[in-house]
Amino acid sequence: MVKKIIYKNIEAKNKAGLIKRIDELMEVPSDNVVIFFANQDSTNRPDYKPEYDKYYDNEAFYLDRREDKRFPHIWPDEIQDDLEMFRKNRCEHFIWISKRIGEAEEIHFALIYSHELQHLKQSLKNKYLLIIAKLLEYNDNYGDLNIDLPTEVECEAKAKEILAKIFNQETFEAYIKRMRERGPYESKRYGRLLELNIPVNFDVELEIQKDICKNKEKLRKIQKQREDTRNTDWNIDVDKLCFCRDPHEGIVSSVGKLNQDDGLW
Numbered sequence: 293m294v295k296k297i298i299y300k301n302i303e304a305k306n307k308a309g310l311i312k313r314i315d316e317l318m319e320v321p322s323d324n325v326v327i328f329f330a331n332q333d334s335t336n337r338p339d340y341k342p343e344y345d346k347y348y349d350n351e352a353f354y355l356d357r358r359e360d361k362r363f364p365h366i367w368p369d370e371i372q373d374d375l376e377m378f379r380k381n382r383c384e385h386f387i388w389i390s391k392r393i394g395e396a397e398e399i400h401f402a403l404i405y406s407h408e409l410q411h412l413k414q415s416l417k418n419k420y421l422l423i424i425a426k427l428l429e430y431n432d433n434y435g436d437l438n439i440d441l442p443t444e445v446e447c448e449a450k451a452k453e454i455l456a457k458i459f460n461q462e463t464f465e466a467y468i469k470r471m472r473e474r475g476p477y478e479s480k481r482y483g484r485l486l487e488l489n490i491p492v493n494f495d496v497e498l499e500i501q502k503d504i505c506k507n508k509e510k511l512r513k514i515q516k517q518r519e520d521t522r523n524t525d526w527n528i529d530v531d532k533l534c535f536c537r538d539p540h541e542g543i544v545s546s547v548g549k550l551n552q553d554d555g556l557w
């Protein structure tokens with residue numbers, strides 16, 4: 293299946309030209325990719341209580357379905373309508389863009405959308421990279437923002453690069469200024485984006501490996517705890533990861549699935 297874009301939201305659909313431009317600039321391989329522009333989220337569905345993380349409270353998220361077919365539930369009704377189609381079309385990569393982002397001003401939309409496309413590219417490069425990166429989040433290394441997590445840094449940097457290709461510097465700076473005025477979280481996040489500059493040879497796999505191995509003992513314990521309490525579907529062999537010289541090999545060889553069950557939808 294080639295890429296499929298599902299527009300539940302009219303304003304997102306009006307951005308089809310911009311979406312096409314970003315897709316081209318990002319050079320995302322489109323096999324088995326579904327991009328879903330939502331019209332429902334937790335705010336317009338009051339009975340919605342997220343059980344599986346707070347996916348539908350996010351601005352957007354990327355889901356790798358190659359090894360785990362489950363969708364974060366309870367999903368909004370509009371996802372239910374398309375589940376059968378996802379299954380038939382072998383949707384392996386799923387990007388959900390919230391209603392508020394679909395309806396956001398173009399520059400903000402472009403930032404969030406490009407960011408999620410970069411997560412897709414990361415996963416295509418190494419299907420365990422985002423799973424390993426998640427372990428770092430449990431260590432509180434990066435505070436509440438997670439913007440210093442190497443996988444997030446790379447997405448933000450790539451998104452910033454895309455903005456520079458589509459909007460001029462003045463528009464970008466005015467946007468950053470507006471966002472920073474929204475509150476302490478935004479002030480920090482968008483301040484960081486303004487300054488963000490990563491080296492061209494930034495190796496996201498190496499950076500993730502380095503950050504994990506810096507906190508090896510603690511992360512090994514956290515991983516063990518998560519396995520014991522059945523809070524994870526993945527076994528991560530931290531020692532093996534840190535022993536391996538090649539970060540790509542290290543990540544690929546140190547992650548395994550705990551639960552072989554393909555689970556629910």
Ligand SMILES: [Zn+2]
Pocket residue numbers: 407411443444447
């Ligand atoms: Zn992200």
